Amino acid sequence: MKFHKEGYTSLALVVLFIFIINAVAHYYDAGPVVKWIIYIVSAILFITIVQFFRSPIKTIALDEKVILCPADGKVVVIEEAEETEYFKERRLQVSIFMSPINVHVNRNPMTGIVSFFKYHPGKFLVAWHPKSSTDNERTTIVVKNSVGVEVLFRQIAGAMARRIVWYVKEGQEVQQGDEFGFIKFGSRVDLFLPLDTKINVNIGDKVTGGKTIIGQFS
Structure with a gap:
């Protein structure tokens, strides 16, 4: 399994978004409940992008018929x-x-x-x-x-x-x-x-x- 090249930009944007919302939460010292919600949302976004742009490595059995x-x-x-x-x-x-x-x-x-x-x-x-x-x-x-x-x-x-x-x-x-x-x-x-x-x-x-x-x- 590998990450498809078409997902590089999307992944970069999601990582940047995750970094920003987590940095803001820590800067303003959001409460533990808010921080955990942000952590969960961040994980879901990251996993969603990774699974969507996954690209299985396949061995193709060629057959002209x-x-x-x-x-x-x-x-x-x-x-x-x-x-x-x-x-x-x-x-x-x-x-x-x-x-x-x-x-x-x-x-x-x-x-x-x-x-x-x-x-x-x-x-x-x-x-x-x-x-x-x-x-x-x-x-x-x-x-x-x-x-x-x-x-x-x-x-x-x-x-x-x-x-x-x-x-x-x-x-x-x-x-x-x-x-x-x-x-x-x-x-x-x-x-x-x-x-x-x-x-x-x-x-x-x-x-x-x-x-x-x-x-x-x-």
Whole structure:
């Protein structure tokens, strides 16, 4: 387990805040009850930031025939849907909701070349809102594998997620399981797969990024 680089600024701000409120409490000689409340709040803030930006060290089992889960969370959508931005045709959509207590590292579901990338500024509707995938701040990434199969995955900001981070660009070669981005404080990741993909998960399943197999190519 390590601390993710995207959390350095947040951790520094929290440590500074903790230092200031504790210094003020001691300077004005606050009573023992007030001091203990401040100690408890300080500990909760510190632990919350550390657990949110934790980044497990994982050994990825590469397999070109499968789609690895891109994020930790819970499967909330499995359905056939019209993908209107890139494919402009019907695809199998699998959506994963990431709560604030999940690891928020995003990982490539397969190895290939990034054939399309676009960032969309937008709203911050709750991640499970039906229009969050089209109205919220989001990125769209398409990767083509060695046999020409393309998979689209989309980072979607939620009501609390106010910053999407990505590490890929068009034309870049990416490897299955490597980090492609990070979303802060609750969010969602959508996958759009070929219609003949065999889906290995069910709605409500808890999944792990880089470990759970979402589906298999036919």
